[in-house]
Amino acid sequence: MRDAVIVDAVRTPIGKRNGSLAGIHPGDLSAHVLTALAGRTGLDPAIVDDVVWGCVTQQGDQSGNVGRVGVLAAGWPEHVPATTVDRKCGSAQQAVAFAAAGVIAGHYDVAIAGGVESMSRVVMGANVGDGAPYSPSVLERYGVERMNQGIGAEMVAEKWGLTRGQLDEYSARSHARTAEAADAGAFEGQLAPIAGLTADEGLRRGSSIDSLAGLKPAFKPDGVIHAGNSSQISDGAGALLITTSEQAAQRGWTPLARIHTTVVTGDDPVIMLTGPIPATAKALERSGLGIEEIGAFEVNEAFAPVPLAWQAEFGVRDEVLNPLGGAIAVGHPLGGSGAILMTRLVHHMRDQGIRYGLQTMCEAGGMANATILELL
Template sequence: MNINDKDIVLSYPKRSPIGKFKGSLADLNAHEITSQVINDIMTSSKLEKNRIDYVILGNVLSYGQGMNPAKKSAIGAGLPENIIAYNVNQVCGSGLQAIIQGHNTLLADPNKIILAGGQESMSNATHTINLRKSTHLGDSTFVDTLVNDGLTCSINNIHMGLTVEHLADKYNISREMQDNYSMNSHIKAKQAQLDNVFEDEISKIKVIKKKQEHMFTHDEHIRDQDSLNTLDHLRPAFSKTGTITAGNASGINDAAAVMLISTYKNATDNGLKVFGKIKAISCVGSDPMEMGIAPIHASTDALKKAGWSVKDLDLIECNEAFAASSIIVDNEMKWDKAIVNVNGGSIALGHPIGASGARILVTMLHEMEKRDAKKGLCTVCIGGGMALALCIER
């Protein structure tokens, strides 16, 4: 890797295990999960906590969490009270956009060290009711913020799954193709888990159950073989005649993923291990109904900026919001499927929406180190019609 002092690099990428909806992490708010991940990073890096200048965290479902969950995460981890912290909401791209914001901050002020990533507790998404304008007569309706703010396209006012049903129909992606893709994601993730592939990237999370302290150490969304055998029995989730089910779409989950961002000079001056440098960034917009395939445009743009071709890539992490859209992206990009989501993707591992963009980067950075891979790309589709892509070099 050719690198100079001003290059922006990533260090100590960490994530929590990914919890099921109302699973092992459900009793913790997003900031409580994140604080523990930050503590693990600070311990591993041996960096003094007063050296952190910013905390930037993606978060989508912030109702009821209190003011500025990023700041709460920082204070919960013992960082100084004068720390600068803020949240980013770009839906499924939030965690990756937070890292991009860290990158952009360093372009303006290269002397800073930043913690950036994403956080989400979908289990704790609230129901809201607007009583600010007094209701004198009649019923009032609660709004499920998980569905309204996290899973529904606010542009077209339809569930995200219906946008991908549109794509599956347009590109002739069958139910069988989607179920096979999903099964492969789970098989890869289960094997990676059995082989302890995720051990270095996971921060153990302390949880209290029945007044007893336990350590949550492993992703719990991955299906076992018996469950996989029933994929073709699941009913369509969004349309009676549709092909998308709970089995070939990503899950509803809880997690946090964070890393250090700095210039190469600051990393070396502080003894930080460098996992890779940010080579190129792309953010694109698209038709909201085709958001699922927007990673095609973001990935193509990022590769062009990096001066790379698809054949130059050693590893790819493409967030699996839905099997149908992931299949289309793979086919249109014509990249080697053997290097895509090698340890399973979000269909198997889970999709905590504010954290997933950072999670895929954490996983890719660790796998690049294991393989001594030189060039990687991660990309994520975003509700409302957008996508992000990052090229990483090491």
């Protein structure tokens, strides 16, 4: 029986929009983590069967199969192929799922999965605007004039009865947890510094409910969603080396974790952000694990209502939900976030001796991936 294991995982520090990483081409950002991954593991790039790469806004500098551009920019052999996938915010997590499936099926022996997004270089909303990506027949089907993630976040907050105070309290906690983790060195073993950036750039130490209270709602005049309880616009990349246990043993690699279960599902595209709830339920059912067996959860902080609504449904303890903070504190480089979160998760599992971890992400169009990792 073939399996799929993660040998190692690495990421760039996450850069603020128009910050330290803005001047770096996304192909070169991709090359940076590919090179770092090879260096950390002693990987000979010539044996890589495929690179599966996530990227959402595939236009301009991110068009033309940016995964392949990254392979070439890294100086890897020309016979190493790459493909770029788009499942919106879950693109890099889907890349992991595709790479794992290829390894398990025997199509690959060694694969790289990851992703990139340079949000400093793209027009915001170009692929996920109010109406353009959705045809008139889709808008007619759902009886709406537009589909918008910010409005979806407002709908989630209303449906689950989440107040602005609760959202801001959660957001301040995200910054506090990230600061605590950074000060404890929790990220040092996973980062590939670049352009002088050695830590996630978006962290705002000392964030509080009071400091967030002055921010104006972003999507509704009387709404509860604002810049401080939403994910930051960011640049970054991450990469994971995926193979079988047998191949790892033959090549002298000691894997970090096994990819235990991976699923994807769709949900209401109007509210859009609730997909992690059915995706988590599907992953648990397919894995045979109970929610209480999972020791750490990464639920992407696209907006504060997303993890809070998810938590209300599953009743998990505060301390195991996004234990290192999340995208509200450090940013959400769309096509790279799935790999960045998984890098954070797998290193946290190793550092804390956590057997099972679960990652899930909401995605535009009302979809979500969920992946369960098992520590090795």
